[in-house]
Amino acid sequence: MKRNAVYAQSGGVTAVINASAAAVIETVRQNRAAIGALYAARNGIIGALTEDLLDTTPLPATDVAALRHTPGGAFGSCRYKLPDPAQDERHYRRLLQVFEAHDVGYFFYNGGGDSMDTALKLAQYAQQAAYPLQVIGIPKTVDNDLPVTDCCPGFGSVAKYVAVSIHEATLDLAAMASTSTQVFVFEVMGRHAGWIAAAGGLAFGTPPDTPLLILLPEVPFDAERFLGRVAEAVSRFGYCSVVVSEGVRDAQGRFLADAGTVDAFGHRQLGGAGPAVVAHIRDRLGFKTHWAVADYLQRSARHLVSATDLAQAYALGRSAVQMALAGDSGLAPVIRRLDDAPYRWQVVSAPLQALANVERHLPAEYISADGFGISDACRRYLEPLIVGEAPPPYRDGLPDYVRLSTVPLSRRLADTFTL
Amino acid sequence: MKRNAVYAQSGGVTAVINASAAAVIETVRQNRAAIGALYAARNGIIGALTEDLLDTTPLPATDVAALRHTPGGAFGSCRYKLPDPAQDERHYRRLLQVFEAHDVGYFFYNGGGDSMDTALKLAQYAQQAAYPLQVIGIPKTVDNDLPVTDCCPGFGSVAKYVAVSIHEATLDLAAMASTSTQVFVFEVMGRHAGWIAAAGGLAFGTPPDTPLLILLPEVPFDAERFLGRVAEAVSRFGYCSVVVSEGVRDAQGRFLADAGTVDAFGHRQLGGAGPAVVAHIRDRLGFKTHWAVADYLQRSARHLVSATDLAQAYALGRSAVQMALAGDSGLAPVIRRLDDAPYRWQVVSAPLQALANVERHLPAEYISADGFGISDACRRYLEPLIVGEAPPPYRDGLPDYVRLSTVPLSRRLADTFTL
Numbered sequence: 001m002k003r004n005a006v007y008a009q010s011g012g013v014t015a016v017i018n019a020s021a022a023a024v025i026e027t028v029r030q031n032r033a034a035i036g037a038l039y040a041a042r043n044g045i046i047g048a049l050t051e052d053l054l055d056t057t058p059l060p061a062t063d064v065a066a067l068r069h070t071p072g073g074a075f076g077s078c079r080y081k082l083p084d085p086a087q088d089e090r091h092y093r094r095l096l097q098v099f100e101a102h103d104v105g106y107f108f109y110n111g112g113g114d115s116m117d118t119a120l121k122l123a124q125y126a127q128q129a130a131y132p133l134q135v136i137g138i139p140k141t142v143d144n145d146l147p148v149t150d151c152c153p154g155f156g157s158v159a160k161y162v163a164v165s166i167h168e169a170t171l172d173l174a175a176m177a178s179t180s181t182q183v184f185v186f187e188v189m190g191r192h193a194g195w196i197a198a199a200g201g202l203a204f205g206t207p208p209d210t211p212l213l214i215l216l217p218e219v220p221f222d223a224e225r226f227l228g229r230v231a232e233a234v235s236r237f238g239y240c241s242v243v244v245s246e247g248v249r250d251a252q253g254r255f256l257a258d259a260g261t262v263d264a265f266g267h268r269q270l271g272g273a274g275p276a277v278v279a280h281i282r283d284r285l286g287f288k289t290h291w292a293v294a295d296y297l298q299r300s301a302r303h304l305v306s307a308t309d310l311a312q313a314y315a316l317g318r319s320a321v322q323m324a325l326a327g328d329s330g331l332a333p334v335i336r337r338l339d340d341a342p343y344r345w346q347v348v349s350a351p352l353q354a355l356a357n358v359e360r361h362l363p364a365e366y367i368s369a370d371g372f373g374i375s376d377a378c379r380r381y382l383e384p385l386i387v388g389e390a391p392p393p394y395r396d397g398l399p400d401y402v403r404l405s406t407v408p409l410s411r412r413l414a415d416t417f418t419l
Numbered sequence: 420m421k422r423n424a425v426y427a428q429s430g431g432v433t434a435v436i437n438a439s440a441a442a443v444i445e446t447v448r449q450n451r452a453a454i455g456a457l458y459a460a461r462n463g464i465i466g467a468l469t470e471d472l473l474d475t476t477p478l479p480a481t482d483v484a485a486l487r488h489t490p491g492g493a494f495g496s497c498r499y500k501l502p503d504p505a506q507d508e509r510h511y512r513r514l515l516q517v518f519e520a521h522d523v524g525y526f527f528y529n530g531g532g533d534s535m536d537t538a539l540k541l542a543q544y545a546q547q548a549a550y551p552l553q554v555i556g557i558p559k560t561v562d563n564d565l566p567v568t569d570c571c572p573g574f575g576s577v578a579k580y581v582a583v584s585i586h587e588a589t590l591d592l593a594a595m596a597s598t599s600t601q602v603f604v605f606e607v608m609g610r611h612a613g614w615i616a617a618a619g620g621l622a623f624g625t626p627p628d629t630p631l632l633i634l635l636p637e638v639p640f641d642a643e644r645f646l647g648r649v650a651e652a653v654s655r656f657g658y659c660s661v662v663v664s665e666g667v668r669d670a671q672g673r674f675l676a677d678a679g680t681v682d683a684f685g686h687r688q689l690g691g692a693g694p695a696v697v698a699h700i701r702d703r704l705g706f707k708t709h710w711a712v713a714d715y716l717q718r719s720a721r722h723l724v725s726a727t728d729l730a731q732a733y734a735l736g737r738s739a740v741q742m743a744l745a746g747d748s749g750l751a752p753v754i755r756r757l758d759d760a761p762y763r764w765q766v767v768s769a770p771l772q773a774l775a776n777v778e779r780h781l782p783a784e785y786i787s788a789d790g791f792g793i794s795d796a797c798r799r800y801l802e803p804l805i806v807g808e809a810p811p812p813y814r815d816g817l818p819d820y821v822r823l824s825t826v827p828l829s830r831r832l833a834d835t836f837t838l
């Protein structure tokens with residue numbers, strides 16, 4: 001008998017996670033003989049726990065296809081870490097109870113390192129409980145901090161956004177510098193790893209003809225050296241751009257963003273690594289400084305995705321279903337790089353163990369000798385990931401993003417679950 | 420005898436100001452019989468004062484055409500206000516001295532309200548001094564605060580950037596809200612007028628199906644009412660997005676951005692209207708909040724311009740030269756709206772007097788009754804301005820922006836000018 005499948009999105013969403021969703025839905029539809037209905041859990045694993053499932057069967061093919069060009073997480077995502085089943089089985093028992101009620105034999109979990117860990121634990125628990133469940137992870141994360149895979153879907157598009165944005169803003173800065181702003185500071189994501197900030201290093205040619213300093217979480221912030229470099233750049237070029245990762249820390253390990261300030265109303269002021277860097281520059285060097293914080297804009301900018309990233313997001317979703325069809329479980333499709341230029345890659349499978357709970361930082365050899373930029377090796381790694389454009393269709397000047405009309409699946413369990 | 424022309428860029432640059440520059444250069448080239456060489460002043464009026472002129476004659480046609488898709492100010496801009504000639508003639512005398520040395524009979528000044536004022540004063544001074552000079556203004560400003568013209572080149576593209584960005588970020592927010600961020604705050608430009616923030620109101624349909632509050636400089640910030648609306652939206656939808664203009668003030672007229680804070684290092688902390696609004700929300704409502712500040716990104720985002728805006732920027736540059744050829748002076752080409760939908764417009768001329776020193780705020784009838792959004796009339800006004808896409812060419816994943824190889828014109832004056 002054909003069994004049903006559940007797909008869920010987890011963690012911070014990306015500009016292309018819905019392309020993975022589209023791939024899962026479309027590939028399941030192409031294999032109706034083998035897999036029954038595909039349900040999406042609302043808000044990630046929470047929907048599976050609370051029996052809040054959406055039936056993707058009635059979704060029109062055109063809406064599913066439109067997911068490829070729609071950012072955000074179409075079914076809702078979550079930040080919710082499951083306990084270790086050795087300590088607390090409750091969540092895992094409940095998941096199997098829900099899956100059994102809906103005859104679910106496949107679970108596709110689309111997320112980062114924590115989600116791969118959740119998927120792994122669930123696969124092990126199901127096996128132990130003799131519940132037949134095939135669990136396949138689908139990697140995604142803008143942070144690009146998963147091991148094993150060449151890169152993570154979502155990252156290439158953020159990298160492109162950061163490189164394009166700092167290029168554009170620096171052209172603006174260069175035009176204004178003679179009588180106005182001399183320094184532009186751009187804060188980007190990356191709490192622990194500097195991959196996103198490193199992408200700023202792609203903005204200008206080799207050797208870079210434009211003054212740009214990158215502050216990475218992997219390099220402790222040394223205010224004196226940094227200010228020296230800013231002053232030098234402004235003296236030579238008249239201006240200087242800075243890309244700063246939100247995760248930059250000082251030599252004592254304190255986040256620059258945690259300046260711990262209080263405003264005139266007594267509110268705790270938000271830090272932000274960008275404003276902190278700007279305060280250093282203004283107070284010590286006196287330069288007029290502008291700053292931007294991209295925050296969600298960088299990871300939702302579907303209008304500017306990398307076509308390479310989009311293709312990889314789709315390929316991993318499709319491969320996940322194909323792996324399930326082949327009888328696999330406890331695995332995830334990942335990307336293997338075959339060549340740098342021209343970039344060639346293929347999808348291979350990796351055990352969830354290898355992906356879970358390991359954070360891949362920017363390696364030392366990807367950081368320039370002075371610590372304020374990227375090496376040629378890093379450039380070779382990053383360059384192909386931002387290649388290609390895949391703009392969404394537009395209507396009346398705005399991207400024509402789809403909003404799904406989803407149908408909640410009727411609940412079959414009498415009891416509810418408290419998170 | 421053919422006389423030469425000077426073109427200069429002034430004030431904050433835009434994503435399409437170089438399209439006006441391309442139009443001036445190309446139209447002058449098409450009229451070689453009437454106008455001699457076209458010089459660009461480096462860094463706006465400062466280049467004209469210091470005899471720092473660039474000869475555009477040797478620029479390859481392909482580079483000039485590429486200005487249409489390159490953001491920033493290709494010749495440099497400036498923020499520099501000339502004194503009133505009634506008080507201090509020195510600058511005006513110098514400008515005519517430089518122009519005479521290079522046989523300049525045409526001056527095209529591409530800027531906002533202050534620049535139109537400068538252009539006007541120079542035109543009047545030249546007439547009084549019996550120096551034959553035709554002065555034509557070319558309006559541009561992302562702030563959209565010039566009177567007379569339907570809109571200002573540069574604004575439509577910022578409007579599109581803001582509408583697209585808040586749409587995309589809100590899709591991200593909606594996906595995360597169940598377990599993570601509930602409020603997203605997006606700070607945009609507009610120190611005095613709310614046109615840019617108002618464009619956020621285009622992000623969602625009519626009636627809007629997504630909770631979005633807009634904080635305009637034209638509406639005094641009332642924390643209690645605002646927090647009430649945020650709480651209501653979060654309670655109903657689970658999340659709420661906010662677009663806040665940098666120029667928002669409280670009932671006492673104080674900028675929200677001027678919270679006057681000091682960080683742990685004793686640095687004066689930067690305000691920012693966005694962080695100030697976030698502090699209110701976090702402290703009073705306790706919602707998890709994310710915020711972004713677009714700053715230069717919004718006005719340099721050539722990758723996302725409005726094709727309508729781009730066409731208008733080019734049309735005004737071309738018309739400026741045509742007006743000069745027709746013997747006019749003391750005028751600027753402006754946009755007259757003929758129809759809303761479909762949008763039809765034409766270029767007409769306006770006296771510089773009418774454009775100078777008048778700030779056009781968002782009219783009361785463009786603001787929704789509750790003060791947190793835009794009216795239908797505003798929507799009708801804004802909608803056509805963001806229509807159409809005109810992406811730049813890309814190479815290796817990045818926009819292929821041009822960097823001009825400009826040739827400085829040999830100086831002919833012995834004396835220098837102190838600014």
